[in-house]
Every structure is written in C-alpha cells, then in structure tokens.
Amino acid sequence: MKGRVPLVRALASLWMVIVLAACGSGPTSGTTDKPFAGKTINVLSWEGYQEPDWVDAFEKEHGVKVQVTYAGSVDEMFSKAASGSLNYDLIFMDGGSVTRYNKLKLIRPIDVGKLKHYGELIPNLKSINDKHVVSDGQTYAIPFAWGSLPLAVNKDKVKEPVTSWSALWDPKYKGKIATIDDANNQVATTALLLGYPDPYNLTDEQLAGVKKKLIEQKPFIRSYYSGFEDGKNLMASGEAWILFTQGPTMITDLAEQGMNVEEVIPKEGALVWIDNATIGAKTENPDLVHLYIDYLISSEVQARLILKTGYGGINGQSVSQLTQEEAKKAHMDDPSYFDRLVYVAYPESFEKRVKLWNEVRAQ
Template sequence: MVVLRNIRGWLAGFRGGSLVTPLAILLFLLSCSWTRTLADPGSPHNAVLRVLAWPGYADDDWVSAFEKRFHAKVEVTFVDSDEALWARMHSAVPPPYDVLAANTAEIERYAHAGLLMPLDPSAIPNHRLQRAAFRKLEAIGGLVDGGNTFAMPFTYSSMGLIYDRRQVAVAPHSMRALWDPRYRGKVLDFNSAQHNFSFTALALGYRDPFQLNPAQMRTVARELVALRRNLLTYYTLPEEATALFVQHHAALMFGNYGTQQVELLRRAGVDVGYVIPDEGALAWLDCWAITQGVGNRELAYYWINYMLEPTIGAQLTQREGLANTVTPASNDEVEPSRRLVWLQRVESIGQREALWQRIEAGERLGSFPK
C-alpha cells in the first residue's frame, strides 16, 4: 500500500501529459522495482526454498510446478525417522532448512526448543478449505502454544497392524499378535525408540503410553527384547518394508506409515489386511512448519499454502494411500477413529533412545532389570 501511494503521488505531478516522457516512464519503472526490493527483500523470484520432509510429501512434479509458478528453486531433503529429522535440524545454527514436515508431538518439541517461527494462519488462504476438524488448530495438541500457532495440518494415518491374509486367516485383535510364537521370524517392526515403547505400552494396557514411570519403562524394554524372537528385521522407509515383506513372506508388521504401506503392498500384489487393534493404535498427524531461521518467509508461506491445494491433497491420497486434511477420506481405513491415540511428547526421549540402542544391538534379556 505504501508503494501504491508513492506511485499515485509520483504520477500526480505529471498530470496534463506534457512531462510524461520516455525517460520519465523509465525512471518510474525503475522506481517501482527499487521500492519493491526495499519493501520486500524476501521476494520469491529466483529465491531458494529448503524443504525438510518425508518421502511422498514433495514429489518431483509438485516441486517443478511450484518452482515455475513462483520463479524459485526448491531443495528437498528427505528423512526416514523422527530421530533423523531432529538430527538434521541440529546440523547447523541456524538450521539449514526453511520449512519442515513433522508430527504434532515433534512440532511441540521443536517449538519448545525455539526452532520454529509462529505462523499467521491468515497468510495461508487454503487453510479455509481444510475439513472442520483441521481448521480448529487450538483443539489439536502440539500446534498452539502461548497463543502462537506453529504448524498447519497436512496428512495423517493410524499406525495399525498389517497382516498377510494367506498366513493369518483371522484378523488379529491386538498388537500382542506380534509376539505370537506362530510368527517367529515373520514379523517386521519399525526402527524407532519412541513409537516402539509407545505401541508396546498401549498393548500392555497402560493408560498413558507417552508418560511411562520407571517400572513401566523396564517392563516395556523387556517386552521389546522378547519381541526380537519373532522379528525378521527392523525397517525405516515404507518402500523398504514393502520389499522385505514381499521377499521374505512376512506375516505381520507394525505399520508405522499405516495406510501408505497398505497401498504399497497391495500394488506389489500382496493380499494384506489392516486392523486397528482393540486396545487402540497410535496415530500421527504430520504438519508443515516454518523454521526460525527461514531465509524467505514469503516463499515458505507459499509452499504451505500450495501443499493445501485440493489437487495436491487428492494426489497425495491417490499416490501414497495417505489421508489428507482437505478432501474427505474415501474409506474407513484412513478415517479417524475413536480408538486412535494421537502422538504426544514422551517422558524422556533420551532414555527411550538409550534403551532402544541396547535392544536393537541384541543385548540379552537378563541385562535388562525387572
């Protein structure tokens, strides 16, 4: 508006036409360009946006279309775990990324660590297109703190139990099926300290799987050691899990990526079923956020708004089998359920990761106290 008023005032001095010369017009155009540069040093033209995300969240065709529309370059870095995401965000000061995608529990963690910039939802017009449950940001744990909004919902999934119908005739009713000796050597598990402790606590009937007391922590650790007897191996990415499931004829899998993995396995020709256990299942809601050290704030807002376009949401669901926050889910497997337990911050990430390193390394059960 300041620029517009300056232009109007500048043109007013030339009314009558006698002073509007080619030189004057040139000076006017240069003035506009110079004024815009001062007013908006973060102009997206020829700028670079650094994106930190999960596979499937920044496909090549989406990135190319964004670059053309906003005359910018996008550099995408993919991660395969929450731990890798945290490490990337601490690889330099300030973090070498502008926008990131993370679940609500991690968003809360990052905000408390001072790594995220508060968002202005009004600067993201497509937020108005989201389904009602995702427009109420203050009702979603981890997104709003001290009156500041730190992230915008993007996609979600339950973390249920995936099973091969040919080997498991009756759908399992509990995550405890992963420990069933009938499936020795035929179970796949996601390589994550936080989620393994949480889903095991849920399977044991603990009221709060994210806030374990010392006795519960010891019990869960021993259960995860016992689970190794049935494991084929651990996986990180959904594509890796699909390849392992097919190649080694796995029977059961903890589906960290949920419906995304179901879609991949069915495309690979495997007749799999997917269940939410009776005790409930963990669920994640991934959101876009802007880092505190963002290099181009305007371009970062454009990216988040672009990710909330209905076309992007529909393609995300079609390609990845993941629900989006704009278009309605098409089946019960991706629709929120009362039995879903949304991820929250845990009592001690450091303690869980220390124990997990010992479990993954193969330490014997006797080395873990009761």
C-alpha cells in the same frame, strides 16, 4: 505408486497439472504482478514432499525458487535446523517434534488468517494435531501428510480375527511374526497394549514394564525389520504371517501383488504420525512462506501428494479429485479412521527408549 501408469492416470495427471497452474485455489494465473519474483524459499523436508509435480507450477507462477534440503531421520532434521548453517524458511517435521523446535526458538508462529485453505483441513485430524502444535493460543505448525502404523495379517494363514497387539505375543504364531526395529514405536505400542494412559510420557516403572513385555515377545519373533521392502518381503515370502507395519502402503502394495492381506487397527489403538509444515524463526519472507504453505495444503496439491506417495492427505476436499479406490487406499474415505489412532508425540526421553530397545535386542 508402483507399476505402469495406465493411460487414464496419465490423462488425469495432465489434467491435474493444468488445474495446479490455473485453478483459483492454487497460485493466481495470468497475473503480471509478482511481488516475490527472484526470492528463494529454503526448505528442509522429507523426501516426497517437494515434488516437481506441484513445486514447478508455484515457482513459475511467482517467479521464485524453492531450494530443498532433505533429511533422512528425525535427528538429522533437527541437527540441520539447529546448526544455523542455513536459515530455513520452511521446515517439515512430525507434530510431536514441534515443541522441541519451539523451545529453542527455531520456528515462529503461523498466521492462520493468511491461509485460505485452513478451513478445509479434516476436522478430527486437525483437532488431534492442534494439541501438539498450538501453544499459548498460537499455531506453530500446519499438517501436511500423515500415516498410521497398523498390523498386516495374512488371511490365508491366520483364519481367526486379530483384534489386539497381543497377537504379536501369541505362541500360535511363533516364528511367523515380524516387527519393526524402532525403539520409540516399539515402546509406545507396547505401552498401549499394557494399558498405560499416555504412551509418550512413561515413568521409569512403566518403562521397566515395557522392557519386560518386549523381552517376553522375543521367542515368537521371526525378524525385526528396518525398511518397507524388507517388511513386505517377509510377508510376501510367507516368512511372516503377522506384521507390525511402517504404514498402510505396505499393505496395499501386498494386496496389489495378489496377497490376501488385511489391515488391522487393534482395539488398543494404532500410532499415527502427522508431518507438519513450520516456518523458520529467521525467515526474511514470511508472507511468501505463508503463500507457499497455503498452496501446499490446497486440495489440488494434496490430491497429487496422495497419488504420488500413498500417504494420507489433510485437506478433506481432495477426495473429490480421487477415484473411490484411490480414496479408500489412502483412508481418505473414512474420517472416523483418525478416531482409532494415537498421535506420535515427543516422548519423555528418546535416550531412555533407545537404551531400553538396545537392551531388549541384546537379550
């Protein structure tokens, strides 16, 4: 969230802190029984997921310490977890990576019966996620946050409706298209456009088709960008009229700056990442980690996460703690939104995709 926080938001934040400390769906208030007092939860996480807004209350209530190590990329996350230099109790990762960790026995099954908020997960989001995190009847990950990768369209410049990823190949917008410098997402999205049934399990022939299509696109591209601010600046300056975004928050930020910008989920679908919480295989305090996960997926914490980061939440009841505008901004007002999204899964070969993208950029 950017900009000055108005008084009403400050009061709301104060109220939420009180809720987190006292509400029955968070840690139990007033008890002198702290069976985990003195314990530490070692967490491997993305930035923004372990904020004092919600971590402090849990630490105080249970007399524990949440020790966080941050990673800046998927590869760094995996490297830290696999190195064994520190046994992480809780590891956050996109659902598509869960199989990779599970194959190396870096994570352990989660007892969903110990999670009283598990039944509050948004049903179709949970259904999408379960296909990638449930194996042999055991659940290895619990969703925590999500975000889609839609198109942004400047409606002052592009008058006709944009309905397909093919807009990124349209000669009408030559020099006014910006797209992400990201091998995996570029390959998957182009595969959707080409009608391939599984954008994360491509044959060599299909990968060749993707490469050819991306090379055809190059003459129309104004810029390949790599960061949120870079992408937003291209739109705000008018250099780009159509943008392959890194998330809806880019669009809402531009709208708040006064741009007439529209989010588009193309007819072929758009990608969605769902980050999950997993339990490290060598944790010595599984009951404490289950307790913490349950706290993190509670509606109170999820509402705080949405307001703090702009990401989508996974607890359907968190909507009741948001204004109508806040819920709409995070796509928490429309459960059917997930039905138009394609899960970011583990691909057939990261190496092949990176090589393909490098060859496209070198043309």
